[in-house]
Amino acid sequence: MHEWALAEGVVSTATRIAEEQELKEITEITVRIGELQQIDREILEFALDQQRTPLMRNAKFTLESIPAKLRCRVCGEEWRFSPDDLGEEISEAIHFVPEMAHVYLKCPRCGSPDFEVVEGRGVWLASIKGVKDGG
Numbered sequence: 001m002h003e004w005a006l007a008e009g010v011v012s013t014a015t016r017i018a019e020e021q022e023l024k025e026i027t028e029i030t031v032r033i034g035e036l037q038q039i040d041r042e043i044l045e046f047a048l049d050q051q052r053t054p055l056m057r058n059a060k061f062t063l064e065s066i067p068a069k070l071r072c073r074v075c076g077e078e079w080r081f082s083p084d085d086l087g088e089e090i091s092e093a094i095h096f097v098p099e100m101a102h103v104y105l106k107c108p109r110c111g112s113p114d115f116e117v118v119e120g121r122g123v124w125l126a127s128i129k130g131v132k133d134g135g
């Protein structure tokens, strides 16, 4: 259940930022999810909701998917890729085992299957909105 740990990280980061910015209330929390991250969005949303603190009791959680960005190790070409472009079966294989991407994907410029994932993994806090204290 790593969604719970990820949600905990988002909540604690949001809390820290709110303290730094002296917010008395958080109204919106935007979370970005790399498309190669193996995650169940519904569980993550549920986990975020369950871990709300009083500071964010009315906050809206917005989850954004970030397409993977890949870089060819041979020619340096960078390209964006969404597992959904490949059809459901392959998409699921890649979500489940991101390393499987190498079986299905090739550099659009030179055709090499030797690439690295530059973006597209992880879950992170993108931004928070809130109300300042004493305003």
Ligand SMILES: [Zn+2]
Residues within 6 Å of the ligand: 072, 073, 074, 075, 076, 077, 107, 108, 109, 110, 111, 112
């Ligand atoms: Zn290439």
